[in-house]
Amino acid sequence: MLFKLTKNYRYTKINISERQKRVMKVLMLGWELPPHNSGGLGTACYQLCKSLSKKDLDIDFVLPYKADHGIDFMRISAAHPQGVTEVIRSGIAYDSYKYILADGTEEYLDIYAQQELYEHAVARIVDEKEFDIVHAHDWLTFRAALRVKEKRGCPIILHVHSIESDRAGNSQGNPLVHEIEDVSMHLADRIIAVSAHTKRSIMRDYDIPADKIEVIHNSIDRDHLEPLEADNAYRYLDAMKNLGYRVVVNVGRLTVQKGLPNLLYAAKEVIERCPKTFFLIVGSGEQYYELLTLAAELGIGQNVLFTDFQRGKRLRDAFAIGDLFVMPSVSEPFGLTPLEAIGYGTPSLVSHQSGVSEVIKNFLKVDFWDIHEMANQITAVIANDELRDELLKNALAEYQHLSWDDASNRIMNVYNRHLSGVNP
């Protein structure tokens, strides 16, 4: 076992009437926030906290690094390990970060060493903090949450945005990470899963009882989407669309979890039937070169365009240039990108193995392994603009009703139930 809990920790129940007199305080443990984020986790934490901050709630968000986020709706603290003056992040999650120590020396630490440092740093700084409940996001912060529970006896809520088998692409993944998730979920007071898909995975991988896990879907802050400009950065694709070409887009990390080889196999079948189809792959990751080679070997190198990692206008315009957005993930706990695609006017095909497929009815859906069906559905949209437009119209109608309010209301309920001492 990685964890030792002290035998005599005390569970301090707060008197309800006393609590109502003051604002509830949440210690939020997270790994990243925009704009210093590498993916969906940072965005989800940001938007969730922004929505929660509208409630009568005081949030202290503890990050492993110091940076200017331009956030005014909550307090942000950096849990630097002792003796570290600065942490320099690389752009990509799971990469090593550079730690600058007080004596001026530098050290690169891998992700596992970083979460250990974070755990110890959090344990140190909570002594000066006042809070009622701990809400931790993903395994990197789970050990820190357990430490706080051990020291302070407060309830801990673990928010699961992804689990190890998702990230590893349907295998056990890293056994150390697996053990951290296993132990902490058993010791948690409550688990929030971002989808029913994730809840099932947690039950399958860690034998957690169903009634300990609450499904609270992520959402999208529609006002957060920056508007498009008149010109599109993909001038070539724009020109080709006017000549009858159609564009299929994927945005995401090029990693095993995202299931992109299957999209390329499907692309080959689509291009055989509709040669005027481009597949635009936006992102970087360890599969980049593998996918590039696969596309060439399948004989569709002329139709598959790789842009590498993009942000800002080029990212927005990638969503907008598509006739169809495809998210073929092998396992996607939630999956924000298809919602962003709707926001930029593009309908989506998503895998059944995704959380977002539970939220929007008017997506096309397919099993990630079913290449023929994936090709079939992509071809249908490419060859039929009416289908594309109808899908978009109906998805947009659902999209208009999305907001984080529903998620934050339900999270408030979770907090209240735990602080009132009434076990759910």
Add this chain to the structure above:
Amino acid sequence: MSKAIVLYLHVHQPYRIRHYTMFDTATKHDYFDAQYEDQESNERILHKVAEKSYIPTNARLLELLERHPEFKISLSITGTVIEQLERWSPQALQSFKDLCATGQVEIVAETYHHSLAFFYSRAEFEMQVNMHKHKIQQVFGQTPQVFRNTELCYNNDVAYWADKAGYKGVLAEGWDPILNWRSPNYVYRPSYTNQIRLLMKNYKLSDDIAFRFGNQEWSEWPLTADKFAGWLNQEPNATNFNLFMDYETFGEHQWEESGIFGFLSHLPGDWLKTEGNTFMTVSEVIDANEPVDVVDVPETITWADTERDLSAWLGNGLQTSSIGALYGLQDDIIKTGDFNLIEDWRRLQTSDHFYYMCTKYFNDGDIHAYFSPYKTPYEAYINFMNAYHDLKFRLSEKGVAV
């Protein structure tokens, strides 16, 4: 009977593609115009090679040609490098002209763009060979008599074509599985031909100079001209030693510090001091000797890598799909009659682009990496394909259905 060294040097620089992204496609058509400081800057690389190799080597060669009337060399020099010399180093170009003016230098025919067109489009191939011939006539006042295909790509078809086209000789790698028990040190005749002759590179002796010369781990290091001439003198019956190599061996692949210029300066004197020894150009050695045997080459051989096949350029999917896509545009591109568009398409045919995409030894960081301006073969592929898409865009702007 005399024994001749046939020293043949190949001069070439491609138009390297700059870091050209999807966002440049359909916006800018300047694929070959990197910033001067960039790795892929053709101007910067040409300046470097002219300074380290062309100018100092030609100065020595000219001196040797003047001092030894028996000293002869053969050169092949591509259209793409002549253009770059005209533009960025007229001084180096003039030094090549000065060599030719001695009458002891023969220029060899090849494709203008150093392309693999022979394997993709015979019409385009012939066009490029003609373009090259005209350029050589215009710049050097010679008409080539002997043909070499890009990267010494050779098979029976190449020989058959060159024979029909009227060349008196063709060059190839003297690869052991082809020669078998035979020696490369003679003149041969290709199968299925009558008139044309085949000269095969003595790769062991050539690579002693081109690859091993500066290697201090090599048991023969240091190699002196005297020692080298001694090896050749030990071959009693040979008629010709075909030393074929990249011109840039002198000063670029083998740096000045290795002593390569000293070797070059001493080679003619040390070789010619034995009676009966001489130098010949490729045409002279063909005129002077009858073929000793017929050589059959059904499969393509080249002078690259340990495989001596086309796999350095066409060995993986990135290479075959990108070159296939490029030649797929041929009819549409030619029909436009737009010189700039056609020329850009031809510059993309240069074999170096596909060599940069080679992945077979990528992990070893070998010779391919030495010659590539890109960090990875994938980067080379992405730049190339984005330029390819821009050609398509330019076609579409002319109303061509793409």
